[in-house]
């Protein structure tokens with residue numbers, strides 16, 4: 001994992017001092033509200049329905065145990081004892097006091113954390129696959145490239161006041177995309193060209209929100225050393241020509257669409273020709289230096305514990321289910337990737353208490369070299385667990401509520417905070433997630449249904465990624481009442497697509513039944529091997545419409 | 551008369567005036583006794599009158615394209631870039647293009663909605679003169695120009711990104 005050197009430490013300290021100064025000027029009335037707004041947003045600070053909200057950055061989702069413990073202490077000392085993992089791998093606090101934020105930032109800086117650019121019209125946290133570095137099918141570990149982007153984008157003087165927020169995601173797996181790169185402003189897929197050289201396929205102009213779009217490819221192969229100069233060219237074109245007259249048309253996706261992907265790509269290439277050989281061009285040493293922070297932990301030389309696990313599975317049915325659903329294979333023999341789910345019915349998806357943060361820190365120390373990763377599905381991952389310790393771990397996490405064996409099933413819901421916390425919401429979303437979880441409480445049935453992404457947002461800002469859920473739920477407002485619109489067929493993976501709206505919306509108490517009917521259609525129509533999405537793509541939306549609105 | 555801040559935070563006064571773009575059918579109203587900044591495209595249209603005059607500079611608005619002055623920038627003693635709203639970041643790109651692509655070496659001035667917290671970004675993007683919005687406390691400029699002792703990236707102030715400095 002990346003470790004700060006004296007430069008990073010100094011910059012982090014200067015940032016805290018800067019924000020302290022800005023907050024003091026704001027509280028003294030020297031900064032008007034609209035002048036302070038972008039400054040505080042660039043420090044992750046929203047003013048919300050109930051209190052400020054602070055979004056703390058977790059670069060590409062990686063955390064160390066001491067950082068988790070510090071987060072736990074911060075939620076206790078400055079907040080109400082819980083925090084929230086988000087779809088962009090960050091952490092949110094819902095109740096800090098404005099005056100305390102500089103102190104919180106100072107506490108974070110002590111453990112190499114910050115809230116830089118977690119909001120505002122600037123380049124946000126770069127996200128990636130939570131299994132980076134430990135899976136067998138990745139082209140290379142994407143995290144060093146994410147760290148390189150993090151440094152380049154942090155306090156970038158030219159791009160702090162873009163037309164709109166800007167999000168970059170990187171994926172390096174050949175077979176899956178756990179980072180949803182095609183619905184980001186820039187999505188980078190790591191690839192090798194025919195000569196075996198490493199580079200990126202560049203998608204630009206994806207995104208959710210009001211005008212959801214899948215990002216088209218604007219360059220099939222970008223050599224790795226050209227990463228930053230090319231990003232700089234894309235951002236410069238966007239900064240200069242992105243729309244600023246209308247906030248809803250200001251995202252880069254609108255510019256890409258207006259110019260066509262080819263037209264946009266030409267503009268970027270023209271810009272890039274001027275700067276591609278500038279000192280911003282990466283060097284082999286810079287990449288290797290960054291890679292040296294992401295080396296393998298001190299793995300033991302082990303064999304796969306196949307027989308042991310088979311016996312243990314046989315003895316514990318719950319362990320068997322958990323192993324099948326929440327544990328993934330690891331590139332090293334004798335190790336496994338463990339997903340701790342934060343989706344226990346009755347707990348809002350992604351919520352963690354201060355005690356749970358400390359429990360996760362202890363688990364990380366004991367079982368996974370002191371590191372964890374946050375997933376964009378609002379779960380956490382222990383990436384390096386010995387297979388012969390899995391049973392012990394399962395026993396430990398079951399009472400903590402992290403062993404709900406529903407990963408990737410219908411009840412592993414992505415859900416934004418909605419009307420319970422968010423000032424922008426049209427409707428509550430957490431109670432909808434809970435009602436659906438209650439209705440589908442039979443694990444065997446869930447397993448029979450297979451992988452289904454159910455994503456819920458409380459308004460069209462799409463924090464819950466509803467457009468790319470196989471089933472998406474969107475809170476809408478009808479004359480002051482809360483209603484829910486359903487879309488089907490979205491995907492955030494390699495086959496990314498935006499869901500199609502089913503029809504008129506429903507009242508909240510109808511939702512579990514409506515989801516049930518949708519599932520029934522799938523069960524009726526599916527062939528042996530089909531997932532929900534396969535069936536939907538084959539039969540189309542009509543059979544679902546007929547059943548739901550019958 | 552504008553109070554102008556320099557990159558080191560010192561303050562001086564000068565008497566450059568910004569001549570607004572004339573309305574349809576009107577002509578440029580250049581003052582007789584003061585140096586003037588005129589819209590860049592109009593300077594170009596009449597550059598045979600203006601070249602060599604130390605009292606005529608140009609200004610760009612945030613949506614203007616500095617490309618129009620390619621090859622001519624150093625005929626100008628001052629180029630100003632307007633920030634119509636502090637949150638409009640196009641001027642930063644204009645600054646870097648003028649300095650890094652077109653090789654502009656004379657004064658580059660930030661005008662308009664210029665606030666304290668943007669000064670260091672402006673400095674890094676090549677601006678070496680700042681006319682702060684008058685209601686802001688000019689004595690705080692020096693501190694705000696120096697919140698950060700270095701930057702991660704290359705920009706106009708340094709062409710050595712931190713990753714290159716780390717390697718050396």
Ligand code: HEM
Nearest residue numbers: 046053086087088207208209415416417421422461462463
């Ligand atoms: C109460 C706190 C929150 C507020 C005020 C808030 C606000 C917003 C707003 C205004 C947008 C607008 C986007 C646009 O128009 O493009 C947005 C997008 C988004 N938010 Fe939130 N949000 C909050 C919580 C969350 C949480 C908890 C998550 C994660 C579960 C999240 C994840 C996202 C994501 C992924 C998008 C992106 C949509 C895109 O790609 O275009 N937000 N949020």
Ligand code: SF4
Nearest residue numbers: 416422425458459463
């Ligand atoms: S989707 Fe809407 S309701 Fe949900 S967190 Fe985002 S802004 Fe708030």
